[in-house]
Amino acid sequence: MSLTIAVTGLNATDNPGPGVPVIRAIREGALGDCRIVGLAYDALDPGIFMDQVADEVYLMPYPSQGMTAVFERLAYIHERTPIDVLIPCLDAELPAYVRMADQLREMGIRMFIPDEGQLGLRSKANFPKLRNDLKIVTPETFTVTSPTQLANLDENLKYPVMVKGQFYDAHIAYSRMDVERLFYQVRAQWGAPVIVQEYVDGEEFCVTALGDGQGGLVGSVAMRKMQLTDKGKAWGGITIRDAKLDAFVRDTMAKLKWRGPCEMEVMRAKGGKLYLLEINPRFPAWVYLTVGAGRNLPWATVQLAMGESLAPFDPAAPGVMFLRHSFDRICRLSDFETLQMTGEIHRAAEVSP
Numbered sequence: 001m002s003l004t005i006a007v008t009g010l011n012a013t014d015n016p017g018p019g020v021p022v023i024r025a026i027r028e029g030a031l032g033d034c035r036i037v038g039l040a041y042d043a044l045d046p047g048i049f050m051d052q053v054a055d056e057v058y059l060m061p062y063p064s065q066g067m068t069a070v071f072e073r074l075a076y077i078h079e080r081t082p083i084d085v086l087i088p089c090l091d092a093e094l095p096a097y098v099r100m101a102d103q104l105r106e107m108g109i110r111m112f113i114p115d116e117g118q119l120g121l122r123s124k125a126n127f128p129k130l131r132n133d134l135k136i137v138t139p140e141t142f143t144v145t146s147p148t149q150l151a152n153l154d155e156n157l158k159y160p161v162m163v164k165g166q167f168y169d170a171h172i173a174y175s176r177m178d179v180e181r182l183f184y185q186v187r188a189q190w191g192a193p194v195i196v197q198e199y200v201d202g203e204e205f206c207v208t209a210l211g212d213g214q215g216g217l218v219g220s221v222a223m224r225k226m227q228l229t230d231k232g233k234a235w236g237g238i239t240i241r242d243a244k245l246d247a248f249v250r251d252t253m254a255k256l257k258w259r260g261p262c263e264m265e266v267m268r269a270k271g272g273k274l275y276l277l278e279i280n281p282r283f284p285a286w287v288y289l290t291v292g293a294g295r296n297l298p299w300a301t302v303q304l305a306m307g308e309s310l311a312p313f314d315p316a317a318p319g320v321m322f323l324r325h326s327f328d329r330i331c332r333l334s335d336f337e338t339l340q341m342t343g344e345i346h347r348a349a350e351v352s353p
Contacts, residue, residue, distance in 0.1 A: 003085060003302065004085075005034055005302060006036075006077070006083045007019050007023050008038075008039045008088050009089030010039075010047030010054070011045045015229070016233075016285040019089045020046075025296050026298050026299055028291055029296045035081075037055070037077065038053065038054030038056070039077075046329060048339065055346075057339065058077050063092050067099060067100060070096050078108070090282065091167045091280060092167055098116050111260075111305055113259065113260040114259045118256060123166070127139075135255070136252055138275060138276045139162075139197045139277065142196045144183060147184075153176075153196055157198055159199075160174045161173050163186060164194070165190030166191065166192075170232070173196075201270060202268045203267070205223065205268070207265075208220065208261065208297060209261070210260070210261050211253045211257070213257060215255075216253070218300055219290075219295050223237040223239055227323070236323045236324060238319065238320065239316055245266065248266065252276060261282055262279055263278075264279055264280075300313075
């Protein structure tokens with residue numbers, strides 16, 4: 001059965017969204033028998049203009065414009081191009097999609113994403129609850145909403161510390177002065193609260209995982225970064241196999257009862273102890289590596305959204321590398337103009353592989 005699948009996150013810059021690799025993975029899983037609808041927030045998102053990515057593209061209102069605007073736009077798109085499965089790929093849009101899940105399901109749009117409780121629990125601001133209630137090993141974490149709270153941190157944390165935004169951004173602070181400066185900087189960009197977290201020195205791993213919502217792990221792929229951008233994003237990496245890390249991921253997913261895709265950032269301290277640094281509630285931009293490792297998690301997400309039952313995947317093989325690169329894409333001005341004026345582009349079916 002040919003499916004129509006909508007995917008967000010088509011920005012493919014030096015800080016790329018996951019949308020393009022998610023689409024590439026889905027096309028391979030579907031063996032070309034699918035139609036892809038790209039949902040973009042900017043008419044200059046590179047994924048819009050790349051070959052064999054989106055068959056149709058619609059501009060979306062930003063989540064900050066409110067859930068009603070997003071829902072009405074999706075209803076319009078669904079009327080024009082009926083969508084079977086939708087995969088949200090950006091942190092900031094997940095809260096709206098979680099709240100709209102029942103309405104979208106009634107329209108016939110399926111998703112496989114966490115519920116509101118799970119989404120809230122993985123928030124950086126709730127890491128103390130993960131640490132104290134669920135006994136998941138995390139760094140000591142403090143939520144700061146006012147600069148007056150910073151005075152108490154000296155009693156509870158040793159420098160350096162990490163200063164993080166509630167959605168994105170992370171900086172190392174080596175002194176109280178650094179913390180104050182970064183507090184204002186991060187709050188101005190991402191709003192309150194600002195997260196101040198114990199710094200854990202060691203070896204970092206990134207894990208993309210897919211949970212079944214009942215505490216089970218459908219599959220995961222762990223990666224160690226080999227190349228970084230100036231923003232700290234992976235520009236190259238290699239899959240790793242580590243029994244202790246695999247057990248840590250399974251245990252975390254079981255305690256969270258996570259439903260859908262996620263990315264875990266895990267640090268192995270010098271003494272060997274594993275710490276959960278972050279949980280991002282969507283696939284990472286390096287998710288195409290799961291295809292190379294023989295564990296196509298985006299396609300598995302589509303299958304689960306459609307109600308299929310999947311047996312848990314075996315751990316992925318180590319030693320599979322990815323290297324990211326950039327290239328110049330020549331685009332037709334007419335496509336850009338059409339998107340700017342009408343908010344949508346429709347391409348012939350032959351564009352699909």
